[in-house]
Amino acid sequence: xxxxxxxxxxxxxxxxxxxxxxxxxxxxxxxxxxxxxxxxxxxxxxxxxxxxxxxxxxxxxxxxxxxxxxxxxxxxxxxxxxxxxxxxxxxxxxxxxxxxxxxxxxxxxxxxxxxxxxxxxxxxxxxxxxxxxxxxxxxxxxxxxxxxxxxxxxxxxxxxxxxxxxxxxxxxxxxxxxxxxxxxxxxxxxxxxxxxxxxxxxxxxxxxxxxxxxxxxxxxxxxxxxxxxxxxxxxxxxxxxxxxxxxxxxxxxxxxxxxxxxxxxxxxxxxxxxxxxxxxxxxxxxxxxxxxxxxxxxxxxxxxxxxxxxxxxxxxxxxxxxxxxxxxxxxxxxxxxxxxxxxxxxxxxxxxxxxxxxxxxxxxxxxxxxxxxxxxxxxxxxxxxxxxxxxxxxxxxxxxxxxxxxxxxxxxxxxxxxxxxxxxxxxxxxxxxxxxxxxxxxxxxxxxxxxxxxxxxxxxxxxxxxxxxxxxxxxxxxxxxxxxxxxxxxxxxxxxxxxxxxxxxxxxxxxxxxxxxxxxxxxxxxxxxxxxxxxxxxxxxxxxxxxxxxxxxxxxxxxxxxxxxxxxxxxxxxxxxxxxxxxxxxxxxxxxxxxxxxxxxxxxxxxxxxxxxxxxxxxxxxxxxxxxxxxxxxxxxxxxxxxxxxxxxxxxxxxxxxxxxxxxxxxxxxxxxxxxxxxxxxxxxxxxxxx
Numbered sequence: 001x002x003x004x005x006x007x008x009x010x011x012x013x014x015x016x017x018x019x020x021x022x023x024x025x026x027x028x029x030x031x032x033x034x035x036x037x038x039x040x041x042x043x044x045x046x047x048x049x050x051x052x053x054x055x056x057x058x059x060x061x062x063x064x065x066x067x068x069x070x071x072x073x074x075x076x077x078x079x080x081x082x083x084x085x086x087x088x089x090x091x092x093x094x095x096x097x098x099x100x101x102x103x104x105x106x107x108x109x110x111x112x113x114x115x116x117x118x119x120x121x122x123x124x125x126x127x128x129x130x131x132x133x134x135x136x137x138x139x140x141x142x143x144x145x146x147x148x149x150x151x152x153x154x155x156x157x158x159x160x161x162x163x164x165x166x167x168x169x170x171x172x173x174x175x176x177x178x179x180x181x182x183x184x185x186x187x188x189x190x191x192x193x194x195x196x197x198x199x200x201x202x203x204x205x206x207x208x209x210x211x212x213x214x215x216x217x218x219x220x221x222x223x224x225x226x227x228x229x230x231x232x233x234x235x236x237x238x239x240x241x242x243x244x245x246x247x248x249x250x251x252x253x254x255x256x257x258x259x260x261x262x263x264x265x266x267x268x269x270x271x272x273x274x275x276x277x278x279x280x281x282x283x284x285x286x287x288x289x290x291x292x293x294x295x296x297x298x299x300x301x302x303x304x305x306x307x308x309x310x311x312x313x314x315x316x317x318x319x320x321x322x323x324x325x326x327x328x329x330x331x332x333x334x335x336x337x338x339x340x341x342x343x344x345x346x347x348x349x350x351x352x353x354x355x356x357x358x359x360x361x362x363x364x365x366x367x368x369x370x371x372x373x374x375x376x377x378x379x380x381x382x383x384x385x386x387x388x389x390x391x392x393x394x395x396x397x398x399x400x401x402x403x404x405x406x407x408x409x410x411x412x413x414x415x416x417x418x419x420x421x422x423x424x425x426x427x428x429x430x431x432x433x434x435x436x437x438x439x440x441x442x443x444x445x446x447x448x449x450x451x452x453x454x455x456x457x458x459x460x461x462x463x464x465x466x467x468x469x470x471x472x473x474x475x476x477x478x479x480x481x482x483x484x485x486x487x488x489x490x491x492x493x494x495x496x497x498x499x500x501x502x503x504x505x506x507x508x509x510x511x512x513x514x515x516x517x518x519x520x521x522x523x524x525x526x527x528x529x530x531x532x533x534x535x536x537x538x539x540x541x542x543x544x545x546x547x548x549x550x551x552x553x554x555x556x557x558x559x560x561x562x563x564x565x566x567x568x569x570x571x572x573x574x575x576x577x578x579x580x581x582x583x584x585x586x587x588x589x590x591x592x593x594x595x596x597x598x599x600x601x602x603x604x605x606x607x608x609x610x611x612x613x614x615x616x617x618x619x620x621x622x623x624x625x626x627x628x629x630x631x632x633x634x635x636x637x638x639x640x641x642x643x644x645x646x647x648x649x650x651x652x653x654x655x656x657x658x659x660x661x662x663x664x665x666x667x668x669x670x671x672x673x674x675x676x677x678x679x680x681x682x683x684x685x686x687x688x689x690x691x
Contacts, residue, residue, distance in 0.1 A: 003070065004069070005053075007065055008020075018431040020053055020431065023391035026304070027050075030042075030131075041131055044202050054392065054395035056394075060088045061088060062085065107550075112581075117339060117550045118148055122149040123151070124156070144337075158322055158326075160345075161350045166197070175190060176312060183214075183289055184313030203268060204269070205267055208295070209296060213258050213292070216289075217252055218287070219252055221284055233276075236271050236274055239273075245262050255289070276288060293310075327392075330398045333398035341552075343404075343406050343439075344405070349370065352369060352370040352382075371408075382418075382422070394429065401436060408438055410440035410449075419436075420456075420458060437460050439511050442464070462510075466512065466514040467481055467488070467514070468517060468520060472495060482524065485515060490542050490545040492549060497546075497547030497548045510549055510551045511552055514553065531562050541615070544685075573657040578687075588612055592635060593635035596633050599637050610672075613685050616633055635676060636676070638674075647664065647672055649674060660684075661677055
C-alpha cells in the first residue's frame, strides 16, 4: 500500500550515489486579511499537489540523477535509459552544522568554521497573524542578533492529534474515539451536545463551496427543548449569526455524507467559525470521519481542500498548509544565518499512545506504545513521518538539528531505542546528515544513554535544568545561581560539558534554562524590573566558560518587552574569528589581582591566543534591581602558559561590541599581565594574540 518516490544523485557516473526521498507538495498563496476582529494569515491552495525532491549537493560539479518509484506493482525508474542532469555551481554557504571532529564540545559547519550558537526557545502564534506576526514586527531582523532557536515543529500539528486547529467545548482538547472508524481506526465523537469548530478557514469572495462531513449517528434523541431542531448540524458564522449549511441529523444512521453548499460574501476571505455541533439533544452520539470544504466548480467537480486536519486519523497524513509555513520559516532563517533546533513529536499524543503493536486501538494509553519498537505499527507510522521530514527539509542549512520529542522519560530504554532509531534513519535518509537528539524531563543520564555506545547516532546531549529542576545546588561557592545568571550558565556547562566528569564526550545544549523559584517553576517576577537586561547580558557572556554548553533560555517575555535581542550581537561579534573548534582551546585559568573580579575564558597556547570576559562580581541582575551599590574595581589579570613575546591586546565594550582600545603587551616567563584600561562596575572583554 502506498508509494515511495526517491531520487538518486551521482557525481561520479554512478560509482556512488545519494538516495533522497521525495515528498508530496501542495503549493499555496499567502495573504493577510483582517475582519470580524480577526487578524489572520490565510493560505490558499494553488493547483494540484505535485511530487518534489530537494537536494543540496555537497560538491559543485555536473550531477546526474534518476527518479525511482516503488508501489504495489513494483519499481519503476525514470528515465528508463540514460540519465537526467544538472550542474551545481560553487556556493558561499558555510554548509550544515555538525559535531566538530577536533573538539567534541563544539559544533562547526561543513567548511570547518565554528558554530557560535546563541538564542532562546521561541514560539509562533499560528491562529492570529501567523507568520505575518514575524514579518510585521520585524522579528526576523531581531533574530539576526541571536542565531540559535529551539522551536516546536510538533506544535504546528504537522502530524498526529496534538495542537489541532479544531477547538471543542467542555474544555476538551480533542474528542478522538476508537469506538468506530471509517477511513481508519479513529473518529471524532460528539455527545452531550459537544461542539467542535475551526476558526479562520480560507475562502474566496463570492464563491460557492461544498461543505460536508462523513458521519455515523448512533441513537441521537431529543429535543431537549420542545419545538426546536436537534441533532448534528454544520454551521458557518461571520460573527453576526450562524448560516446553516446542512439540515439537522439525528436518530441512527450508518456512515453517510452530511453536506450542503455555502456561498461566501463580497470581500469575505475566510469563514470566521466553521462549526459541527450536537444541539438540543437528550442522548446518543455522532462519530465524524472526514470534514471537507472544497470549491464547487460545477459539473460534479471540486477544487482543492481548504480545511486543515479534516480527517481524525491524523497519523496517516501530513498537514500541507503548515508544511508550507515551515518552508517559509526555514528559508527566512537561512537568509539570515539563523539556525533552528526543531522538536518533531509529542510523547503524550493520543493516537500513538493508544495503538498497540499491531496498530489496533487500545483504550489504555501508554507512553511505551508511543516509544514503540521495530516492526510495530507506531514505529512504522513514525518512520513515515521521519522520512517526510528528511525529504522536505533535509536540504536546509538553517536546520541545526532534529529533536525527537520534548522531555521524554530519562530512564526508559524504550525512549533510548526510539531516539537511536530516529537518528539512524535520519542520517541514512539525509545526505546533509543533520544532527539528531532528544530531551528528557529531568537529569542527564550520561552512562545509561548520552555516553552509551549503544546509541551512536544520537549526536549531542540535551539537558533541561531550571533553578527549580536542575541537579545542582542553588548555592555555589561563588554565589547563588538564581541571583547570578552568569554563574547559572557556567555551573551547568562545566559540570555537564563534553570533557567534564559528567559529560558524554559530545556537545551539550541546555534546551530549556530558566531562572525561577526553588520549588515553583515560574520565572522570578523581580526580573521584570531589569529593563536593561543585565540578567541576559551576563547569561550570554557567561557562556564564554570552557565547558562549551550552548544555553537556550525558556521565558522570552522580558526579552520581547524590553527588546533585549541586540544584547546577543556583541558576544557573537567578539567570538567571530576565534576557532573554538580547533581542539587546542583550554581553560585560560586567568588570575585577577582582586577576588572581586571574575575572569573566565580560554587560551590556545600553540597559536598563542586567548580571550577573556572580566566582570565585576557584584554586577548581577539581583543587585541591580535591588539597588545595591556596586563599587568600581581596577587591577590586573595574569594569563600563564602563553609563549614569551609581544602580544596584541584588544579591549572590547561588551555592550556595543566595539573595540575600545588596542595596545601591545609583553609576556614574560611568569605570564602575560593585562592591566584593565579603567576600573569597572560592569564588565569588559579582551582578546590577545602573539604579534
